Amino acid sequence: MGLETHRRFSCIKCSNCGFCCKKWDIYLSKDDIRKLVRLEYPLKKFLSFNPYPVMKMEGKEKACVFLDDNNLCVLHRKHGYKSKPISCRRYPKTVDSPMKGKHDYFFYRFSGKLVTRDVLVGLLENLKDAGIGDFFTSFLGSLRRIESQPGRYVDIFNFDDSRNGKAGRLRDSIKKVRLRIWSRKVRRKDIDDLKALGGGVFEAGRFVGKMQEMIRKNRLLYPDLPSKLLRFFFILRVMEHHPETEELLEFFLRFSRRYA
Numbered sequence: 001m002g003l004e005t006h007r008r009f010s011c012i013k014c015s016n017c018g019f020c021c022k023k024w025d026i027y028l029s030k031d032d033i034r035k036l037v038r039l040e041y042p043l044k045k046f047l048s049f050n051p052y053p054v055m056k057m058e059g060k061e062k063a064c065v066f067l068d069d070n071n072l073c074v075l076h077r078k079h080g081y082k083s084k085p086i087s088c089r090r091y092p093k094t095v096d097s098p099m100k101g102k103h104d105y106f107f108y109r110f111s112g113k114l115v116t117r118d119v120l121v122g123l124l125e126n127l128k129d130a131g132i133g134d135f136f137t138s139f140l141g142s143l144r145r146i147e148s149q150p151g152r153y154v155d156i157f158n159f160d161d162s163r164n165g166k167a168g169r170l171r172d173s174i175k176k177v178r179l180r181i182w183s184r185k186v187r188r189k190d191i192d193d194l195k196a197l198g199g200g201v202f203e204a205g206r207f208v209g210k211m212q213e214m215i216r217k218n219r220l221l222y223p224d225l226p227s228k229l230l231r232f233f234f235i236l237r238v239m240e241h242h243p244e245t246e247e248l249l250e251f252f253l254r255f256s257r258r259y260a
Contacts, residue, residue, distance in 0.1 A: 018071030020091050021064040026055035030104040030116050030155065032085040037157055039079055047153060052107065053114065055085065106218070110226040111147040116155045119146070120226065121212045128205040132242060135233040143226055185259060186235050194251060195240055202242030210249055220256060228256060 028046075033053060036046055046065055048056040056065045066074040075083045082089075107114040123142040130138045141164075146154060148163040214220050222228055232255055243251075 016071045018061075018063065018067060020088075021067045021071070021073070022057070023062045025050055026064060026085055026087050027105065028053040028055060028085055028087075030107070030118075033153070033155065034157065035083060036075075039075075039083065043151060043153060043158070049114070049152060052105075053153060106221060107223070108225050109223045110143060113146060113149065113152050113154050115146060115226065117215050118156045119154055119159050121215055122156065122159075124208050124212055124215075127208045130204055132202060132204065132239055133237050135236055136230065139230055139233050143230060146226070186231060186255075190255060190258075191235055191238055193254075194235060194238065197241065197243035197247045197251065199241040200244035200247065202245060202248065207245045207248060210245060211252070214249070219253075222256060228259060231259070232256075 033043075033047065037043070046056050048054050057063060058065055064073075068074050068077075073084060073088070107116060108120055109115070123139070123146075126142060127135055127138055145161075145163055149158075149160060151158060211220075215225075232252055
């Protein structure tokens with residue numbers, strides 16, 4: 001149901017018709033989901049996917065799970081106006097959709113899961129003590145851990161750090177088809193450019209820190225960033241020199257734009 005349809009209805013004086021809480025996707029931001037979890041609502045109570053996080057709808061009228069029998073919002077009644085998702089609070093003026101609006105609507109995709117930037121930033125932290133040639137193997141292990149998580153939505157509050165993926169879709173990726181596909185996507189010129197970066201001073205902690213900063217500042221808004229990073233780390237294994245951090249980051253941005 002489009003926004004133009006919503007605008008035919010006046011919500012200045014609410015008549016408790018429940019129209020705004022039925023039959024349309026109420027998109028949930030990262031902050032919306034965390035807020036509901038802090039209020040002790042389990043993910044299975046309210047979270048659905050289409051394919052991004054949306055409020056779960058139920059019944060013949062496909063009504064929001066927090067809409068009561070009197071067409072009133074349970075969240076509003078129990079926890080106040082600010083407890084409601086931002087889409088609900090803005091309705092009908094603006095209805096945000098994924099990939100637009102505030103940055104916390106953005107989620108990364110990997111292996112059928114939606115991953116928050118906070119998880120990805122945390123996994124990159126593991127590379128700060130690794131050598132440039134070890135980035136690929138280390139990050140591959142991190143992606144296996146994402147793949148092994150039980151739910152489709154992976155955030156810092158439900159990420160089980162003790163889980164180690166042993167099989168799954170990544171099991172044969174090093175030896176078989178996928179790396180050959182990745183290497184075809186990476187042009188020969190990319191590898192030549194990488195080798196030509198020179199013999200400057202590379203420090204893993206500084207490089208990873210800069211990459212984490214770019215993610216936090218929305219400079220790497222690619223839904224498939226985890227897979228893109230893995231391809232990038234794969235071609236880093238051919239490095240013959242340690243470049244300057246800024247040169248390597250510039251190369252990564254060119255790589256990202258080319259394979260967006």
